[in-house]
Amino acid sequence: MTATPETVRRRVGRRGLLLAGLVLTLLLAGVASFYASSHPDGLEFVAEKTGFSATEKDSAATDSPFADYQTAGIHDRRLGKGLAGVVGVGVVLLVGGGLFWALRRRPAAAPGAGPGPHRDPGSD
Amino acid sequence: MHVPDGFLDAPTSVATAVVAVGGVAAALRGARRELDDRTAPMAGLVAAFVFAAQMMNFPVGGGTSGHLLGGALAAVLVGPSTAILCLTVVLLVQGLLMADGGITALGTNITLMGLIGVLVGWLVFRGVLAVLPKRVSSVPVAAAVGAFVSVPVAALAFSVLFAIGGTAPVSATAVATAMVGWHLVIGTGEALITLLVVGSVVAVRPDLVYGARGLMTGHELEIRSGATA
Numbered sequence: 001m002t003a004t005p006e007t008v009r010r011r012v013g014r015r016g017l018l019l020a021g022l023v024l025t026l027l028l029a030g031v032a033s034f035y036a037s038s039h040p041d042g043l044e045f046v047a048e049k050t051g052f053s054a055t056e057k058d059s060a061a062t063d064s065p066f067a068d069y070q071t072a073g074i075h076d077r078r079l080g081k082g083l084a085g086v087v088g089v090g091v092v093l094l095v096g097g098g099l100f101w102a103l104r105r106r107p108a109a110a111p112g113a114g115p116g117p118h119r120d121p122g123s124d
Numbered sequence: 125m126h127v128p129d130g131f132l133d134a135p136t137s138v139a140t141a142v143v144a145v146g147g148v149a150a151a152l153r154g155a156r157r158e159l160d161d162r163t164a165p166m167a168g169l170v171a172a173f174v175f176a177a178q179m180m181n182f183p184v185g186g187g188t189s190g191h192l193l194g195g196a197l198a199a200v201l202v203g204p205s206t207a208i209l210c211l212t213v214v215l216l217v218q219g220l221l222m223a224d225g226g227i228t229a230l231g232t233n234i235t236l237m238g239l240i241g242v243l244v245g246w247l248v249f250r251g252v253l254a255v256l257p258k259r260v261s262s263v264p265v266a267a268a269v270g271a272f273v274s275v276p277v278a279a280l281a282f283s284v285l286f287a288i289g290g291t292a293p294v295s296a297t298a299v300a301t302a303m304v305g306w307h308l309v310i311g312t313g314e315a316l317i318t319l320l321v322v323g324s325v326v327a328v329r330p331d332l333v334y335g336a337r338g339l340m341t342g343h344e345l346e347i348r349s350g351a352t353a
Contacts, residue, residue, distance in 0.1 A: 029176035052292035057130035097168030
């Protein structure tokens with residue numbers, strides 16, 4: 001007796017999917033982003049061509065240690081960009097994840113759902 | 125499409141900030157219905173993925189590049205209200221930490237990419253899904269069409285804002301034509317990435333994809349204890 005039909009249909013676990021997504025996200029932000037196109041994006045390009053790019057003002061955040069996806073004090077631009085990317089991913093995960101966890105429906109508080117004692121959110 | 129400070133005048137920036145605050149407030153209420161113990165971690169990951177993917181500029185020819193906006197992608201994966209919050213968190217971190225997109229332009233960027241990008245992507249997705257076969261495999265295709273349309277529409281919305289409150293004496297028609305033209309090309313990249321990512325998640329866990337709800341065949345449905353009162 002090996003795998004039952006049910007375990008076959010279990011496919012990828014939710015944690016496995018989250019972990020794979022996290023690894024992909026960190027590789028994109030931390031490694032691959034250095035090799036992304038450095039051409040101006042659509043809006044910057046149109047601003048140059050049609051003649052309003054000079055109206056751009058420096059953001060008040062240009063003093064940030066991670067301004068322009070570089071890291072202050074790191075002179076290797078590949079490392080500096082990778083660090084900025086990983087820090088950005090971490091901050092988005094903390095802020096976004098925290099917000100979504102706080103907003104989520106809780107089984108016990110859902111209208112008409114009862115206490116739901118059998119609910120086991122960590123099982124999949 | 126991150127609008128820097130200075131492109132739009134103060135009244136226009138204030139107006140878009142008011143729209144953004146209203147939209148985000150509505151999304152904070154709506155997201156409560158979309159998020160639960162299983163989908164909240166997924167939503168955090170989707171926000172982080174959109175941040176990472178927005179660093180990946182791809183060349184679109186003519187010395188121009190584009191990157192994923194991610195509105196349709198996020199809406200299909202975690203629901204439209206949660207997607208608005210995902211994009212808002214990404215744009216806040218980009219604007220405040222990376223100096224990508226202006227500070228006074230935060231409301232503009234949240235309105236263009238968070239509200240318009242997500243809502244257009246979601247509505248087109250729903251419309252296309254309604255005419256496709258009622259199968260889970262239709263979800264990535266409909267998501268790609270929503271993604272494709274959302275990009276030029278957001279570009280057109282910027283052009284309208286520029287016509288109202290642009291600080292440079294430049295022809296609004298010329299800006300609109302160039303913006304929509306280039307973003308039709310960038311939208312193709314948006315569609316491909318969305319097709320790939322939504323297709324991958326749908327292939328392994330369709331039950332975790334918000335936009336696939338109600339499309340799963342019998343044997344894929346999970347029976348969860350405690351679901352009946």
